[in-house]
Amino acid sequence: MDLEALNGLLRPQSIAVVGASNKEGKIGYTVVKNLLDSHYEGVIYPINPTDSEILGLKAYPSVLDVPGTIDAATIIVPAKLVPMVTEECGKKGVKGLIIIASGFSEVGRQDLEKQVVDIAHSYGMRVLGPNIVGILSNSDLCNASFAPFLPLPGKAALVSQSGALLIAMDASTYTRRVGFDKMVSIGNMSDVNFADTIEWLDQDESTACISLYIEGLRNGRAFINAALNAVKPIIALKAGVSAHGAAAAASHTGSLAGSGKIYDTAFQQGGVVRASDLNNLFDRTLALSLQPPMQGDNMLIITNGGGVGVLATDAAERYGVPLRFAPADVQAELRKHMPEFGSAKNPVDLTGMAGKDWYYASVRFAFAHPWVDALAVLYCETAMTDPLEIAQGIKQALEDAGVEGKPVAVSFVGGEQSAAARKWLVENGIPAYDAPDVAINALAALREYARSRQMAAVPFQRYADVDEAAARQIIANARAHKNSSLTEIESKKIFRAYGMPVAMTELATTEDEAVQIAEQIGYPIVMKIMSHDILHKSDAGGVKVNVKNAEGAREAFRTIIANAKAYKADAVIEGVAVQEMAPWGTEVIVGSVNDPTFGPSVMFGLGGIFVEILKDVTFRVAPVSAEQSYKMLEEIKAGAILAGARGEEPRDRKALSEVLSRYSQMITDLGDEISESDANPVLVYEEGQGVKVVDARIILKK
């Protein structure tokens, strides 16, 4: 991406307001007024066809009449005039357009939107919007929007697809005391999208954390890549889960994928922290913008009340942060700063008698101790203590502890004095909340961030021993015969070309051939009908297992053909597949979909009821490293079965993760051809014994 071009758009030195107006109540009036009220230090050029002065500024009939250069043009004229204005801006050499006007793709006018972007691009201009509120930046003293005022200053940046929500969040930054440096409305994302803004904000010195409100992404992969490359934390609130594709999905994997699960996994893969709702977006943004990630697992809770300690304990479990007892040396030291009836375990209860000194001593000691990876300091307002004093004691203790790179979150429950103490803490860089569970959730966000970054740091390594050309040849042959799906044998050949262990299978067109192949493979064997017209082989009586000798093979061949003809008289039968009979193992399913937003994605689950009824599956956007794949095996609820539950031997999870990783490479390489595919079942043997793909299916793109 050309960051320079975006500079003109997101940090303009001069702004033209096209559609500026002297009429109060019009957006063209508000934007000029906002620029003046925010003390914008760049040059403002109001553009209006008739008025020569707007809000005391010299106005021009067109951008072409402006004497100086223009970085950004804010466009506030009716949609139908926007192409013409864009053309003029292009001629003028404007760098970027902030198109506030509505009336484009959001009301079905994709054509008008495309026309505008095409004109803009022909002049090398970038387009923000249309259908947006504008941009706001505290560090640039720039409110080029019709939001009422600049947000409470802070270190976060908000990128929002919804303009109304941005305005609402802007105003509530003051009541919630969560500071933002920038707010960017991206509306229809005709050109500048989330990926571009993430990349730009990541290098912006005034931004410490990037918060996103997302309704839908266009190019999911660009988003993941931008998120992965970002060094700053990203937090996303995703509204609405995508059901697209689910209804039309031809396969099981497709219907399981359509429930927004791929969005979940994609965010995780990009190291993006999730927010569950608007409150949570604010709360987590506060923590991520002020505190470092939580690198380990040990959180210590220090409190002056049993009740908030219990609430915090519950929250720790709810948000997946393990709560362990502090080691003996830590407990012994903490005991020195509490009465007899206090508790030094975890939560550490200093009791209601705790004043500034006890908080100071215990926070200072605990924060510096290597066992502690994160600290939650909770306080309940009492008549004997002054909240502000406690807050100051905590801040002093954190400073005096002399450690960096560890997060802390604070909760002060109480009245106005506690509110004032929280405000003071936040202004001093410490996220402070009004409930213990919220403070724990904030630390959970910092832990999720650290963990997903660690996982995202393991890159996918391509397997070199694959034969993509051979796979493509098989697909080309099938297409030449106008087949939209591959047979089991064809599918398996492709799986094998990608280095996956596949149960040997060959096609027999005569009884003699069947015997010949069976003898090569070795008895017992499995025999199956091969016909593009019969997808459910068992229903058609088209499968015979445990065929033990030549006589059995001949008989099975005849029966299968007869059954298939009886099942579907006009079915074109290619022959009978003769297959190695793999020994029993744990059945798992590996599947893929081509997600409209994220592209090829892998699904994994245990076979049988686990997938069919419990829908116990997990997804990853492909490709996935073997290490990531291993995580998938642990993620499903039935993961314990593979780990060796109830006295069973552990299964060969290493071999299975390699298959998942190779499979993910296959669906990525052939993403232009494969619409859906699966390996069902894959049998997983005991550790060291490997896995075997017993059945495979590939459906081609239309």
Ligand code: COA
């Ligand atoms: N160059 C510069 N100014 C022009 C112009 C041109 N080529 N053509 C017209 N104008 C002027 C008009 O004369 C008018 O100024 P005036 O008040 O002095 O007469 C001004 O631009 C605005 O044009 P107008 O026709 O009065 O439109 P409007 O102000 O009623 O509405 C929009 C314009 C863009 C605000 C409106 O079409 C719109 O899209 N509203 C929704 C915006 C929105 O909500 N966006 C965010 C969604 S989250």
